[in-house]
Amino acid sequence: MTGPTGPSLGDAGPVTVVGGGPAGAMLALYLARQGHDVTVFESRPDLRRVDISAGRSINLALATRGIVCLQQLGLLERVHAITVPMAGRMVHSDGTDGAGVDFQAYSNQPDEVIYSVSRPALNGILLDAAEATGRVTIHFGHRCTAVDLERRVATYRLERGDTVEVAFGTLFGCDGSTSEVRDAVVAAAGGTVIIDPLGHGYKELMLAAGPGGSFRLDPNALHIWPRGEHMLIALPNPDGNFTVTLFLPVEGGPDSFEHLVDEAAVAGFFDRQFPEVVELIPDLVDQFLAHPTGKLATIRSTGWSAGDAAVLVGDAAHAIVPFHGQGMNLAFESCRILDRLLRDQGYAGDLAATFRAFEASRKPNADAIADEALANYVEMRAGVVDPRYLLQRELALELERRHPDRMADRYGMVMFTTMPYAAAKERSERQQEVLDTLTVGISRLDQVDFARAAELVETLGPLPAWE
Ligand SMILES: Cc1cc2nc3c(=O)[nH]c(=O)nc-3n(C[C@H](O)[C@H](O)[C@H](O)COP(=O)(O)OP(=O)(O)OC[C@H]3O[C@@H](n4cnc5c(N)ncnc54)[C@H](O)[C@@H]3O)c2cc1C
Structure with a gap:
């Protein structure tokens, strides 16, 4: 490791985080705990004050890698209060093999469970905790549209349409898989971005709670309806709802999003593939036609940092398909590792080397879980039966x-x-x-x-x- 040869974080000007999603909010909190004043620019309105639109990834599976970070940050109890533990997969077969519903535990250990958690609620807890440090200022409705790494100035478009330029010393690009910051950083670093579309998309539906907020499926499992080339899953929410997600090829034949464009096609598809779910979601067809269809891709990049001016963290650096429930857990773990590297005295005074070490440490791991997530799609939609x-x-x-x-x-x-x-x-x-x-x-x-x-x-x- 190198000795003190350059500026430390904060010496070159304001510490800036672009993106106030899971990675940006958590990283801002880690940086504040190191004693830095941090400014976060988030394109969307404050999710603690507005409803997020229906049909956009509502809950997530939280696992040990994410939990370790939340514990380190003293947030585990608050997060626990909004989770539902899932001890295994509840596999709903199509009945052709005579099987019905089969519970497959995730582990031998009863305490090894994963947790279904509301994305906006978890994000809100992180934003609250970041602000509570007194060191984090968050500007919502600020979309980063350009990053000038030479001048260390970023441009933001405000909700009302005008733009502002804001100087930064070091900028952390946490703006997700469609990252604007990534374009500038990777170009400056001479890196590459490979976007590999899965060819399958997703659609979210809501399975409402039963009488008195009761769960209409077993709440302590992740439900899967595996159907070979596609699948439906359901994750419980604390209020008795389930978020149901269909994963399906984008195009190609009757079992593809391309085909499911009208009431008859949607109703016919669900009657054929998931009759059990048709009974549970009476307004299924309306929801299906009203909710957006999400795209899925794996993004692998190199060149995550530009000297000591900027570094990419979370989905901005590595987006993976959701089938291992690890994208956010990976992003959280990256925040923890970056925090550790920034504190490591071996890197004191050499921020650029710290960022290079961060990429060297995280890139092979991001690539590995990207592969595992792809493999887990096959396991979930076919392997489990x-x-x-x-x-x-x-x-x-x-x-x-x-x-x-x-x-x-x-x-x-x-x-x-x-x-x-x-x-x-x-x-x-x-x-x-x-x-x-x-x-x-x-x-x-x-x-x-x-x-x-x-x-x-x-x-x-x-x-x-x-x-
Ligand atoms: C269907 C689906 C299911 C998933 N399930 C799981 C799961 O079960 N478990 C799990 O661990 N992961 C899951 N993931 C992955 C997880 O959602 C992501 O890995 C995680 O959200 C990454 O966090 P992030 O903060 O890096 O990016 P994001 O969550 O994308 O956050 C980026 C933030 O930056 C903001 N932003 C974007 N562009 C700009 C800009 N130009 N300027 C300013 N702000 C900007 C956005 O508004 C957003 O708030 C799932 C993903 C999908 C699509």
């Missing part, structure tokens, strides 16, 4: 029980640890070879040769450390 997948998952959990220091289930390493994502992915691949070997020619757990299993698991060595 595949007998071979189910046997291997049962075996993985059993081996984890028998050899807790040598084996950890793939899903659990992502959701319930802070092992670097890249290390967890590499480990999963090696463990998969063991699972493949042990399940050749068998169909039940009691047919596994556990003596052989113990030998194979021993060769894996210790599990990756948490960071």
Whole structure:
């Protein structure tokens, strides 16, 4: 690591965060706790005072990586109050295999659960906490439209249409997957941006609570209706509602968004694929036609920082598809790691080196979880009803029980640890070879040769450390 060769954060002028979403709000709070005065510019109105529009990703799965940050920031209790724990997947099969509803626990440990949380409520808690430090000023209705890194000036368009230029010393680009800041930073750094559309989109629907705010599905599970090439999921909200999301190819045949453009097509599709849900959401067709269709893509970029002038954090640097429920958790973890690097005395006085170290540390992990998220789509829409997948998952959990220091289930390493994502992915691949070997020619757990299993698991060595 380098010695003190350049300015520290704040020396070159105001500390600015563009974007007051999950990453921007959390980062502003971390920076304020370091003693910096921070100004946040957010394009939208204050979500604590206005309703967010229906149909836009309303709740999220919060897991250990995000929880660790909230705990560090003293916010866990407040967030806990607005969450619903989900202990596993409730798989609603299409009935063709005779199966009905199958609960698949996420973990052997009862306390290893994920939490459904309202996006605006969580974001609001972070904004409140940032402001409560007395060091964070938030300007809503300020859309960043240009960043001049040479002059260290950013341009913002205000809600009423006029623009202002505001100087910054260091700017943190937390403006999400369509980041304006990214264009300037990546160009200055000579980096690249690769946007890989999934070809599948999503549509959100609301399944209203029953009488007296009762849940009309089991509230402590993430519900999945897997249908091979597409799927429907439902996450509980504390007030008894469920947010239901359809993931479907954008185009190609009757089972695609391209085809679902009128009442008859939508009603026919749901009657055929999800009759159970038709009964639960009486105004399903109206909601479907009224709500926007969201796009999904993986964005991989390089060149996350421009000297000590600007750095990208969160979806602005790395957007992933939502199937592992990790985009926000990844963004939160990035805030925690950046906070640690900024505090690290080894980097004192060399902000540009700190930012380069941040990218070096986070990029391989962002790439790894991007791959895992894509793989999890196949697992959720098809794997969860595949007998071979189910046997291997049962075996993985059993081996984890028998050899807790040598084996950890793939899903659990992502959701319930802070092992670097890249290390967890590499480990999963090696463990998969063991699972493949042990399940050749068998169909039940009691047919596994556990003596052989113990030998194979021993060769894996210790599990990756948490960071
Ligand atoms: C359908 C869906 C489901 C998801 N489910 C999960 C889940 O279960 N778990 C999980 O961990 N993640 C999930 N994610 C991912 C998660 O939403 C993102 O990873 C997370 O919101 C990233 O936070 P961010 O602050 O980096 O970006 P964003 O949430 O996009 O926030 C960016 C902020 O910047 C503002 N902004 C944008 N442009 C500008 C500009 N030019 N100037 C000023 N402000 C600007 C925006 O208004 C916004 O407030 C899901 C995503 C989708 C689409």
